[in-house]
Amino acid sequence: MTRVASGEPPAPLPAPLPADYKSRLRRRLLAWYGRSARDLPWRRTRDPYRVWVSEVMLQQTQVDTVRPYFERFVEAFPTVADLAAADEEHVLRLWEGLGYYRRARSLHAAAKQVVAEHGGRMPREVAGLMTLPGIGRYTAGAVVSIAYDRPAPILEANTIRLLTRLVAYDGEPTSAAGQRRLWALAEELLPHKGAARFNQALMELGALVCKPAEPLCGECPLEPLCRARAEGSIGRLGATTKKLRFTDTREAAVVVRRGPSVLVRRCGEGERWAGLWDFPRFAIDAEGPLFAAKELAGKVLQQTGVRCEPGALITTLKHGVTRFRITLDCYEAAAAGGRVRKPARWVRPSELADLPLSVTGRKLSKLIL
Numbered sequence: 122m123t124r125v126a127s128g129e130p131p132a133p134l135p136a137p138l139p140a141d142y143k144s145r146l147r148r149r150l151l152a153w154y155g156r157s158a159r160d161l162p163w164r165r166t167r168d169p170y171r172v173w174v175s176e177v178m179l180q181q182t183q184v185d186t187v188r189p190y191f192e193r194f195v196e197a198f199p200t201v202a203d204l205a206a207a208d209e210e211h212v213l214r215l216w217e218g219l220g221y222y223r224r225a226r227s228l229h230a231a232a233k234q235v236v237a238e239h240g241g242r243m244p245r246e247v248a249g250l251m252t253l254p255g256i257g258r259y260t261a262g263a264v265v266s267i268a269y270d271r272p273a274p275i276l277e278a279n280t281i282r283l284l285t286r287l288v289a290y291d292g293e294p295t296s297a298a299g300q301r302r303l304w305a306l307a308e309e310l311l312p313h314k315g316a317a318r319f320n321q322a323l324m325e326l327g328a329l330v331c332k333p334a335e336p337l338c339g340e341c342p343l344e345p346l347c348r349a350r351a352e353g354s355i356g357r358l359g360a361t362t363k364k365l366r367f368t369d370t371r372e373a374a375v376v377v378r379r380g381p382s383v384l385v386r387r388c389g390e391g392e393r394w395a396g397l398w399d400f401p402r403f404a405i406d407a408e409g410p411l412f413a414a415k416e417l418a419g420k421v422l423q424q425t426g427v428r429c430e431p432g433a434l435i436t437t438l439k440h441g442v443t444r445f446r447i448t449l450d451c452y453e454a455a456a457a458g459g460r461v462r463k464p465a466r467w468v469r470p471s472e473l474a475d476l477p478l479s480v481t482g483r484k485l486s487k488l489i490l
């Protein structure tokens with residue numbers, strides 16, 4: 122594609138793309154990747170299980186955050202069979218802090234299915250992988266292409282943005298029509314050989330160069346091929362259009378003590394931290410110990426079966442989960458009777474180290490220790 126200097130619109134990109142456009146794009150992209158690829162632990166392996174774990178961890182999470190989690194996880198569960206045999210609490214404990222815990226529970230469930238139905242071997246086809254819990258078309262394509270080096274296209278946040286700009290796709294990339302167009306494009310650009318390297322290079326370029334707010338077009342190997350660059354439409358293409366609207370909420374967590382023990386409960390299905398443990402916790406209306414005591418006692422009783430006398434405010438934590446901005450008041454309380462009901466139980470504070478806790482549950486446990 123030639124750059125347009127005079128204000129004339131650039132010539133439209135033909136569909137399907139010409140063979141020489143695709144071969145130039147592949148050559149340029151792969152040469153750049155050879156120079157610029159980051160050395161990441163999951164790139165040193167072709168083990169489909171490890172590729173899968175890394176791809177699941179990387180969903181909605183930054184590379185630098187994932188790195189230590191990935192290393193700890195595959196050290197604890199080196200094979201899919203080890204993961205399948207693990208206790209869910211151990212899996213969640215190693216995932217603690219990474220967020221989106223449903224990913225960990227699906228990974229664990231899928232590992233059990235791989236062992237039960239596939240003899241411990243990961244399926245080699247996109248369709249076979251997509252029968253496993255938590256694996257969609259993107260993750261399946263990533264495992265098939267990266268681990269088996271077979272031509273399966275991929276489309277995730279970074280490549281959606283990059284491809285949208287490359288062809289100056291004017292529609293909404295996340296709409297059904299947009300997804301059809303971009304998946305077709307990802308497939309069209311993919312070479313028959315070397316899919317592992319190509320897909321990783323595409324994601325890497327999206328992450329490092331074709332950034333959401335300020336793409337580094339001057340450093341981009343695809344600049345001469347990029348239609349958005351040619352027509353000057355980068356500003357409106359590929360950036361996140363939907364602004365998240367936050368909802369402010371107030372919640373309380375209560376550290377109920379009975380002698381040397383504290384009361385915790387396992388969050389149930391449908392709750393925000395399903396599978397993890399936490400102190401009794403709920404939304405509250407009242408603010409401050411004087412006003413909240415009755416409400417706290419009633420809700421602790423409702424959640425756990427334990428009667429308590431709420432005391433001082435220990436601390437207030439602020440944190441965000443998806444669209445919620447939460448102010449969490451953490452109170453002390455003394456047990457005053459009742460009978461603990463599952464999934465709540467009494468534990469010694471030292472046992473909290475082995476339980477998977479919500480992020481605020483972990484902060485609070487450190488405070489009370």
Ligand code: SF4
Nearest residue numbers: 331336338341344347
């Ligand atoms: Fe993205 Fe700019 Fe490269 Fe186009 S030239 S692909 S907008 S970084």
